[in-house]
Amino acid sequence: xxxxxxxxxxxxxxxxxxxxxxxxxxxxxxxxxxxxxxxxxxxxxxxxxxxxxxxxxxxxxxxxxxxxxxxxxxxxxxxxxxxxxxxxxxxxxxxxxxxxxxxxxxxxxxxxxxxxxxxxxxxxxxxxxxxxxxxxxxxxxxxxxxxxxxxxxxxxxxxxxxxxxxxxxxxxxxxxxxxxxxxxxxxxxxxxxxxxxxxxxxxxxxxxxxxxxxxxxxxxxxxxxxxxxxxxxxxxxxxxxxxxxxxxxx
Amino acid sequence: xxxxxxxxxxxxxxxxxxxxxxxxxxxxxxxxxxxxxxxxxxxxxxxxxxxxxxxxxxxxxxxxxxxxxxxxxxxxxxxxxxxxxxxxxxxxxxxxxxxxxxxxxxxxxxxxxxxxxxxxxxxxxxxxxxxxxxxxxxxxxxxxxxxxxxxxxxxxxxxxxxxxxxxxxxxxxxxxxxxxxxxxxxxxxxxxxxxxxxxxxxxxxxxxxxxxxxxxxxxxxxxxxxxxxxxxxxxxxxxxxxxxxxxxxx
Numbered sequence: 001x002x003x004x005x006x007x008x009x010x011x012x013x014x015x016x017x018x019x020x021x022x023x024x025x026x027x028x029x030x031x032x033x034x035x036x037x038x039x040x041x042x043x044x045x046x047x048x049x050x051x052x053x054x055x056x057x058x059x060x061x062x063x064x065x066x067x068x069x070x071x072x073x074x075x076x077x078x079x080x081x082x083x084x085x086x087x088x089x090x091x092x093x094x095x096x097x098x099x100x101x102x103x104x105x106x107x108x109x110x111x112x113x114x115x116x117x118x119x120x121x122x123x124x125x126x127x128x129x130x131x132x133x134x135x136x137x138x139x140x141x142x143x144x145x146x147x148x149x150x151x152x153x154x155x156x157x158x159x160x161x162x163x164x165x166x167x168x169x170x171x172x173x174x175x176x177x178x179x180x181x182x183x184x185x186x187x188x189x190x191x192x193x194x195x196x197x198x199x200x201x202x203x204x205x206x207x208x209x210x211x212x213x214x215x216x217x218x219x220x221x222x223x224x225x226x227x228x229x230x231x232x233x234x235x236x237x238x239x240x241x242x243x244x245x246x247x248x249x250x
Numbered sequence: 251x252x253x254x255x256x257x258x259x260x261x262x263x264x265x266x267x268x269x270x271x272x273x274x275x276x277x278x279x280x281x282x283x284x285x286x287x288x289x290x291x292x293x294x295x296x297x298x299x300x301x302x303x304x305x306x307x308x309x310x311x312x313x314x315x316x317x318x319x320x321x322x323x324x325x326x327x328x329x330x331x332x333x334x335x336x337x338x339x340x341x342x343x344x345x346x347x348x349x350x351x352x353x354x355x356x357x358x359x360x361x362x363x364x365x366x367x368x369x370x371x372x373x374x375x376x377x378x379x380x381x382x383x384x385x386x387x388x389x390x391x392x393x394x395x396x397x398x399x400x401x402x403x404x405x406x407x408x409x410x411x412x413x414x415x416x417x418x419x420x421x422x423x424x425x426x427x428x429x430x431x432x433x434x435x436x437x438x439x440x441x442x443x444x445x446x447x448x449x450x451x452x453x454x455x456x457x458x459x460x461x462x463x464x465x466x467x468x469x470x471x472x473x474x475x476x477x478x479x480x481x482x483x484x485x486x487x488x489x490x491x492x493x494x495x496x497x498x499x500x
Contacts, residue, residue: 009370009372009373009374010373010374011373011374011376011377057373057374059372059374059432059433059435060433077370078370081370081371086371086373086376087373088373089370089371089372089373090370091368091369091370091372092370118341119341120259120327120328120331120339120340120341120342121331121336121339122259122309122339122341123259123260123261123307123336123337123338123339124259124260124261124307124309124378124494126261126336127261127377128374182309182496182497183309183310183497185309244374246432247432247433
């Protein structure tokens with residue numbers, strides 16, 4: 001019996017999130033289990049690193065499974081990709097130590113949030129970005145980001161539905177940029193790296209920093225919002241379609 | 251009665267191309283006709299500038315219609331977008347001269363072809379780019395592009411199914427670049443501007459220039475391929491999902 005690590009990319013649009021649901025609705029975890037079970041000829045379940053929400057995408061979520069097989073670790077990606085649907089594809093596979101745990105051993109995670117800016121909705125941008133009309137001010141967002149980097153209690157930046165007791169997390173990096181996408185079209189990309197993220201945290205960070213960018217929240221208000229430990233004080237939760245889990249580092 | 255010009259963006263994935271089909275399958279032209287007919291209360295048809303193929307996308311195709319209405323020209327975009335499906339959205343609307351014709355008055359068109367490069371397919375890249383494994387050499391492609399710019403008979407670069415007699419077209423600009431998309435992922439973007447394009451011409455140009463980029467065709471072979479006036483001499487026709495009609499200039 002050996003343990004194998006999968007780096008998984010997916011288009012979350014048509015899935016009810018990563019985690020298998022009791023009602024049998026489509027999930028990323030379910031696709032991985034089904035493909036492995038078909039490949040190995042026996043029920044094989046995975047342990048995922050990040051339980052991304054319905055509609056959230058990934059370039060590099062991580063899952064592990066245990067198997068007694070002659071398939072070399074680095075070939076699982078090719079074998080599984082012939083079985084998996086177009087919306088879920090393995091980017092890398094490798095054998096790891098039997099004690100490796102995708103959640104507990106994660107050192108840092110990087111997410112990106114994409115916002116598309118144009119007067120009218122652009123159909124080819126809707127699937128992977130949240131649409132807004134106004135360009136944000138990167139200077140103001142940079143000032144606000146300065147208050148968020150470091151170790152803080154992020155209670156104000158997580159859904160009240162969260163089950164986690166400890167809401168202290170560390171943000172190592174918070175970067176943002178605007179890229180031109182043609183005549184009157186722009187994309188604002190927020191990239192955030194931290195040691196872990198609470199429920200909806202990146203989507204609330206994106207909504208709050210965008211509000212800062214359009215003048216609805218002043219950068220100097222961020223320390224007070226953090227200190228209040230009150231979800232109602234931060235900005236809106238941006239929708240899942242703009243969110244990408246980019247990478248998990250171990 | 252006045253004439254109105256619409257600049258139309260769409261996601262072509264689920265459409266059988268721009269032009270209305272006799273079998274009633276979904277088309278962009280059909281969506282525009284249905285939305286205008288609903289808005290204006292009477293059957294209103296459009297004349298399109300470019301009959302893009304099934305699966306091809308657009309930021310700026312152009313269509314006109316005639317109507318006797320009190321709606322100001324620049325408000326049609328907002329009114330139609332409340333009726334149109336998410337995959338088709340008007341970017342701009344304006345009243346134009348009654349003699350304006352979207353096909354005959356077009357001076358130049360710009361297309362982009364997107365290719366995503368990665369070892370394994372990346373699900374969120376599949377809808378709007380063709381997937382390949384090998385990075386092309388931009389130097390070789392630049393050399394080949396030099397032979398294609400200008401006025402040429404493009405018989406070798408159009409589908410044998412084309413109905414057009416005259417296959418002489420002028421390419422004004424042919425640019426290409428590679429953008430990084432994260433760990434081991436790249437996008438090759440080909441941009442081409444010309445006075446008009448034959449059936450499948452941009453997709454054959456993309457396929458041929460990519461073949462040049464990976465060494466399957468040498469740049470110096472391009473003049474011979476053009477002179478042969480033989481479709482079999484050029485590279486493959488790349489699939490429709492990577493193609494975007496970016497802009498039509500009048």
